[in-house]
Amino acid sequence: MSEALPITVAALYRFAAFADPASMREPLFAKCEELGIKGTLLLAREGLNGTIAGTDNAIGAIIDHLRALPDCADLEVKYSYAAKMPFIRLKVRVKQEIVTMGEPDIDPRASVGRYVSPEDWNALIADPDTVVIDTRNDYETAIGTFEGAVDPHTASFRDFPAWFREHRDDLLEGRKKVAMFCTGGIRCEKSTSFLRAEGVDEVYHLKGGILKYLETVPEEESRWQGECFVFDERVAVGHGLKQGDYTLCRACRMPLDADDRQSPDFAEGVSCPHCIGDRDEAQRARYAERQKQVELARKRGVGHVGVKPPGR
Known part of the structure; x- marks a missing residue:
């Protein structure tokens, strides 16, 4: 754990043979919820993938739990740290693939580079x-x-x-x-x-x-x-895994640098130079109302569930 940054972020995956991933979802969700962990975990017949965050102790406990799953002792995990929780909610989902390529005959357990x-x-x-x-x-x-x-x-x-x-x-x-x-x-x-x-x-x-x-x-x-794009509220990290300078357009999910945020096409939560020509007035009106609710929730000191994390 970083003394200055109290939240531990774990990016993890493991290709493993799960006979019934659907049956694993609820127990895994309950364990994460018990530990106060947020983020996303994906389960499929081919294994496990996700990025989650919590206290150092909570992340240590859930990683031990995941490594006890079938064929997951060698779970690949990369740690970084954040000043505040970089996820809004916890999601544990069952998918056809833990990373979707659409090539059903490809099996990384059999052959990789x-x-x-x-x-x-x-x-x-x-x-x-x-x-x-x-x-x-x-x-x-x-x-x-x-x-x-x-x-x-x-x-x-x-x-x-x-x-x-x-x-x-x-x-x-x-x-x-x-x-x-x-x-x-x-x-x-x-x-x-x-x-x-x-x-x-x-x-x-x-x-x-x-x-x-x-x-x-x-x-x-x-x-x-x-910088390196990451799938959480930090948006990007640089050398030493320090949080970068990018933010996210809540309309189109594109990362925005300082110049983008200075553009006349940028309105927080509503539009940016990447999507200004791709959204109509009705869509922007919905985004504006959503942004209003986000700001009201922020003033009350609570999260707003309508704000999705980065990624597509």
Whole structure:
């Protein structure tokens, strides 16, 4: 626990075989609620994924609980810290996939790329024989990525397989290594498994994802540029996992920098330069009323459930 930041945030995942994930939902929800934990946990037949927050003791207790689930002893967890609770509510949901790619034959438990530690990542991506691919979505890559990385400009992780198949020849021309990265590592488990299934032999991914890199690699040695989008109220983090400078447009969910917030198209909770042309007056009127209720709730010192956390 950080002495200055009392809330512990845990980003976690584990690919495991859950025979009946629906039966796990209520007990897991009750345990989290008992511990005062908020955030989102996803359950599927292929495993567990989520980001949650609470006191240091509460997070320690729930991680112990999760590691006692079938085949979850090696649950992957990355910790960071926040000054206040970065989630509004607790959600435990049952899904078809814990990270949705839409390729039913891909199984990261059977085959994935080679893990590369943050300490060795710079050397790999500097190798001219390596193509570096950012597997995240467009609103995430817009605020930060690794130097020289290819941005697929995908709106959803479901788009990644089609994008790779379309651009495969250009991506691999003159290069035989593919290095991929994502926020915490889970999307790379599937994307590297997918590339292996597509016949690409030398596939690598950043162990622990961008979050582990920013935590581990000194800023003066870093090849990361910008900030890293996170799926909670912090919106983005930088080196050392310190909270970044971005906020979120509550109308379109896009991260906003200082220039965006100075734009005449920005109205808190209502519009921003990214969505001003995509919403009609009726929609903006609804957003304005919602923002009014948010501000009233804030004055009363309570949360407003109409404010959704970041992400799409």
